[in-house]
Structure formats: C-alpha cells, structure tokens
Amino acid sequence: MQISYRPYQLKLKHPFTISGFSRTATPLLLLEIKYQNYTGYGEASMVPYLGETIETATAFLNKIDLNSFNFPFKMDELMAYLDDIAPGLPAIKAAIDIALHDLSGKILDIPCYKIYGAHLAQMPLTSYTLGIDEPAVMLQKANEAIALGFKILKIKLGSNNDKLLINTVRQVTNLPLYVDANQGWQSKHEGLEMVNWLASKGVVLVEQPMLKTNTEGNRYITQHSPIPIIADEAVQRLADVAKAAGSYHGINIKLMKAGGMYEAHLMLQKARQLGLKVMIGCMSETSIATLAAAALAPLCDFVDLDGPFLTTNNPYKTPFFLHGKYILNNNAGLGLIM
Ligand code: MG
Numbered sequence: 001m002q003i004s005y006r007p008y009q010l011k012l013k014h015p016f017t018i019s020g021f022s023r024t025a026t027p028l029l030l031l032e033i034k035y036q037n038y039t040g041y042g043e044a045s046m047v048p049y050l051g052e053t054i055e056t057a058t059a060f061l062n063k064i065d066l067n068s069f070n071f072p073f074k075m076d077e078l079m080a081y082l083d084d085i086a087p088g089l090p091a092i093k094a095a096i097d098i099a100l101h102d103l104s105g106k107i108l109d110i111p112c113y114k115i116y117g118a119h120l121a122q123m124p125l126t127s128y129t130l131g132i133d134e135p136a137v138m139l140q141k142a143n144e145a146i147a148l149g150f151k152i153l154k155i156k157l158g159s160n161n162d163k164l165l166i167n168t169v170r171q172v173t174n175l176p177l178y179v180d181a182n183q184g185w186q187s188k189h190e191g192l193e194m195v196n197w198l199a200s201k202g203v204v205l206v207e208q209p210m211l212k213t214n215t216e217g218n219r220y221i222t223q224h225s226p227i228p229i230i231a232d233e234a235v236q237r238l239a240d241v242a243k244a245a246g247s248y249h250g251i252n253i254k255l256m257k258a259g260g261m262y263e264a265h266l267m268l269q270k271a272r273q274l275g276l277k278v279m280i281g282c283m284s285e286t287s288i289a290t291l292a293a294a295a296l297a298p299l300c301d302f303v304d305l306d307g308p309f310l311t312t313n314n315p316y317k318t319p320f321f322l323h324g325k326y327i328l329n330n331n332a333g334l335g336l337i338m
Contacts, residue, residue, distance in 0.1 A: 001066040005031040005095075007054045010045070010284050011312045014131065014141065023048065026284035029057045029092065030315075033099040035071065038106045041336055042099030043288040044091040045256050045307075057092040060085065066096075071107050073100050075262035082259075090237065090259040091283075097260025098292045098334070105333035111295070112334050116265050118298035125324040126297075127152040127178050128306045132159050135168040142169050145309075151324030152176050152204075154304055158184015162194060166201050178304065180207040183233055188217040192224050199226045205302065207252060207279075208232040219247040230279050230302070238263055241270040250277030250301065254293075256285075261292050268299055282307045287316035291334040294319060294326045 008028040015024045031042040046052040063085050069078055078100070082093050105112045113120065128145040130138055130153060145153055153173065155165060158181040169177065179198055185191040191209045198206065205228040210217040212234035222229040231244045232252040237259065244251050251271055258264040264280070271278050278300045280293050285307035297303045305326065308318040317337040320327045329335040 001069065002034040003031060003061060003066070003096075004034075005029050005058075005061065008286075008315070010286060010314070012284060013310050013312050014133070014137070027054055028286065029054060029095060030286070030288070031061075031095045031099055033066070033096070033103060035103050036107075038103050040099035040101070040103030040106065041288050041334065042095035042097070042102070043286055044095035045283040045285045045289060046091050047256075047283050050091070050256075052089055052091045056089060057095075060089055060092050064096075071104070073104060075100070079259060079262060091256045093259040094255045094289070095260075097262055098255065098289060101261050101292065101295075102333040102336070109332045111328060111330050111332060112261070112292065113295040113298065113328055116261075116296060116299065118295060120298060120328055122298040123294075123325050123327070124297060124300065124303045125151045126303045126305050126321075126326060127154040128309060129154040129156065129180075129304065130169070132156050132165065135164065138165060138168050139172055142172050146173060146175070148309060149322065149324055150175075150306075152178060154178040154180060154306075155203075156180050156182060157194075158182050163197070166198065166203070170201060174202065177201070177203045178205050178207070178302070179203050180232070181209045183208050183211045185209050188214075188220045191217065191221045195221060195225045195227065195229070203227065205230055205250075205279075208234065215243075215247050222248050225249075228277055230277070232281070235267075238266050238270060241267050241276070242274065244271075245274040245276060248276070250279060252279040252281045252304070253296075253300070254281045254283065255289055256283045261296060264293075264296055265299075268296065277301045279304060281305070284311055286311070286314045287319055287336055288334065290326075291319055291328070291336055294328055295334065297326070
C-alpha cells in the first residue's frame with residue numbers, strides 16, 4: 001500500500017463565523033492510497049479549533065505502515081492499529097479510512113453506500129449553513145441557498161442577537177430551519193425559552209445549546225423542548241454516544257470527529273440502539289469527504305453536508321444535487337468525479 005498526500009487550503013465562500021470563531025480558509029490534507037491497480041481517495045479537514053494541523057497529520061503518516069493490511073480490509077483492526085500509534089487525530093485517521101472505503105468499493109465494484117446497506121431512495125434533504133453575520137449578508141446568503149435549491153437552512157446562533165438573525169432570515173423564506181447554538185447559550189432557562197421561541201418560528205431542531213460539559217443544562221433543555229435537541233460538540237467518537245442518551249434527543253456524527261466511515265457507522269448503530277436520532281454533518285470539505293458522508297446519509301434522520309457549496313476551490317466536481325438532496329452515482333467506490 002502506497003500513501004501519497006498533499007496539503008490544500010480550502011477557501012471559504014464567506015468568512016465563516018460561529019459562536020467564538022471566524023476564518024476564511026481551512027487546511028486540508030488530500031490523500032491517495034494505491035493498492036494493486038486501484039487508487040483510493042481520502043481527505044482530512046483540519047478546522048483549527050479541533051487542534052489537528054498539516055504538521056500533526058504528516059507526522060502521523062510518517063509513523064504508520066499499512067503494508068500488513070490486505071483486502072478485504074479489516075477496519076476494526078486497522079482503526080485499533082491507528083489508535084495505538086497515537087490517540088486522537090480523528091481527521092487524519094478519517095482520511096485513511098475514507099481512502100480505504102473508496103478502495104474497497106472499487107475492488108468490490110460497488111458504490112460505497114452499498115457497503116453499509118444504504119438505499120438512495122432514503123436520502124434525506126441536506127441543509128445549507130448560514131454563519132453568523134450582519135443582517136444584510138444573512139439575507140444575501142439565504143437567497144444564495146434558496147437559488148441553489150436547498151430546502152432547509154441551518155442558522156448558527158449563540159451571539160447576542162439570535163432573534164434578529166432568525167427574523168431576518170424569515171423575511172425571505174418559510175423553509176424549515178435548523179439552528180446550531182454551538183454551545184453559545186449560558187443559562188438553561190433562557191436556552192429553553194429560546195428553543196420554544198425558535199420552534200414557534202419554524203425551527204425544527206437545535207444543535208448543542210449549551211457547553212458540552214454542561215450535561216445538566218443540556219438535559220434540562222432536552223427534557224422540556226418541543227423539538228429535537230442534537231449533541232454535536234458533546235459527541236466525538238463511539239465512546240461518547242452512550243453519554244448522549246437521556247441528555248439529548250440525538251447526535252451529530254461527523255467523519256472528521258469520528259475518525260472516518262467505519263466508526264461513524266458504529267456510532268450510528270449505537271445511537272439507534274439507544275433510541276437516539278442521528279444527524280450527519282461535515283466540516284469545510286471537498287467532494288471526497290462529502291461523498292463519504294453522503295454514503296451513510298440515507299441511514300440518518302438529518303443531513304448537513306453543504307461543504308462543497310460553501311467553498312470556492314473544491315478541486316473535484318460537486319456531487320450531483322437536485323431539489324435539496326444529493327443524488328449519488330453508481331460508480332464503484334465514493335463516486336468521486338475529477
Ligand atoms: Mg454543530
């Protein structure tokens with residue numbers, strides 16, 4: 001197995017602000033694994049606040065040797081091997097995992113979505129995220145999303161003018177809204193009041209209302225909320241899923257937090273056992289990681305995979321998108337189109 005990779009700066013269409021952070025580009029590592037006559041593509045998206053960098057990713061790749069792994073790849077052994085080399089670093093592990101799934105699909109001559117038994121007819125609508133911005137910019141972004149065909153918008157809240165932002169978006173659309181507070185709400189009583197108000201404004205779910213460490217506050221909001229409350233920052237990998245049960249209605253799975261498709265699917269199964277709803281989300285990503293997540297999306301309740309629409313230099317063709325959802329092709333592997 002031969003691994004090659006290159007760093008890539010993925011530029012954002014709009015400077016992206018969520019509760020606490022703002023940025024204009026995301027460092028990626030684009031990776032290829034060659035095995036026999038096949039090439040698998042993977043991607044690590046390293047958003048700064050999660051702590052991975054091109055340097056940590058490169059150092060990790062220099063420590064691993066995948067030559068003892070042969071097809072059919074045993075993903076449980078592979079992930080255990082990678083976790084043994086170094087804990088954490090889920091984005092670069094996701095890049096390897098995604099490339100191996102792409103390879104597996106190509107060797108088996110099946111699309112990746114079939115590996116986990118997903119059915120394309122069950123593909124949910126994908127939301128389009130609007131970062132926190134001035135009202136005029138929010139209006140412009142909302143109109144862009146509507147023009148692209150999105151049927152659900154996701155609004156980042158957790159600033160001090162949450163109601164203004166929602167009212168602004170409501171000037172131009174009645175589409176259902178998701179809200180992501182990104183841990184931005186300080187009081188559980190005000191948080192619940194806000195959730196009730198948001199529900200009255202056509203918001204259909206809220207992500208991570210309070211600090212991930214504030215289990216009691218998030219649980220209080222969940223127990224009284226009329227709409228699903230979804231854990232995002234509070235859930236990273238498989239071991240976190242059980243902790244979400246009782247404190248949230250569901251979890252947001254992201255490949256870059258989970259370490260790839262294999263563990264994301266384990267999280268999905270665990271969530272279902274616990275009666276949790278499942279959202280699949282993304283970071284700023286090219287079509288590679290978007291296609292990997294989209295392969296699991298039909299198994300989820302909510303899909304938030306707008307990466308390719310929020311960036312300006314995705315080196316690959318954007319996956320086919322119609323009436324607010326991805327329509328995956330039947331090519332073997334991820335179905336990446338150069
Ligand atoms: Mg979130």
